[in-house]
Amino acid sequence: xxxxxxxxxxxxxxxxxxxxxxxxxxxxxxxxxxxxxxxxxxxxxxxxxxxxxxxxxxxxxxxxxxxxxxxxxxxxxxxxxxxxxxxxxxxxxxxxxxxxxxxxxxxxxxx
Amino acid sequence: xxxxxxxxxxxxxxxxxxxxxxxxxxxxxxxxxxxxxxxxxxxxxxxxxxxxxxxxxxxxxxxxxxxxxxxxxxxxxxxxxxxxxxxxxxxxxxxxxxxxxxxxxxxxxxxxxxxx
Numbered sequence: 001x002x003x004x005x006x007x008x009x010x011x012x013x014x015x016x017x018x019x020x021x022x023x024x025x026x027x028x029x030x031x032x033x034x035x036x037x038x039x040x041x042x043x044x045x046x047x048x049x050x051x052x053x054x055x056x057x058x059x060x061x062x063x064x065x066x067x068x069x070x071x072x073x074x075x076x077x078x079x080x081x082x083x084x085x086x087x088x089x090x091x092x093x094x095x096x097x098x099x100x101x102x103x104x105x106x107x108x109x110x111x
Numbered sequence: 112x113x114x115x116x117x118x119x120x121x122x123x124x125x126x127x128x129x130x131x132x133x134x135x136x137x138x139x140x141x142x143x144x145x146x147x148x149x150x151x152x153x154x155x156x157x158x159x160x161x162x163x164x165x166x167x168x169x170x171x172x173x174x175x176x177x178x179x180x181x182x183x184x185x186x187x188x189x190x191x192x193x194x195x196x197x198x199x200x201x202x203x204x205x206x207x208x209x210x211x212x213x214x215x216x217x218x219x220x221x222x223x224x225x226x227x
Contacts, residue, residue: 046215
């Protein structure tokens, strides 16, 4: 059972543009929603995370938008740079327990 | 150390061989997780330790998979009689633990296991 669905599978954005990746979840008990960034040969690195009591969280160029009623959340990368080219994973967990990951989005920023 | 260290980085095993993968978490981190990441997929949960106690092993795919953390620090994931479907990157992650209100993990770079 795929509890977290992520789209798109791949995304190409021009330098300076906005990258948007979407996720939907099923389990209403989830209360922690992080985004991870992964470069080839490396483990995932925590980028930004949100709890369901807020609708938006911003850290630098990265913003999470959260819609509890729709059970959806998204990552927005403003002013996308070639260095942002990586695979991005959304995830969800109940408390500090195991994370359930989405399938990943391969983001390419063209210079 | 500064991060989560995993060894070996790469392992090639013949089908049927036993393997042991090591994880050195960040010093003082209470929680330790193992994940399996197939090529082009997101990580999938295998097992979770809080100190030396294995609190959740629901993700272990078969009884050929075994994990331990005897002293609440270093952990070993052992796979017996490896099969081709075991080929994946095995990721270890650690965190301060929920009691500290820290939900974020730090992942290691993983061990890439190839079964031939």
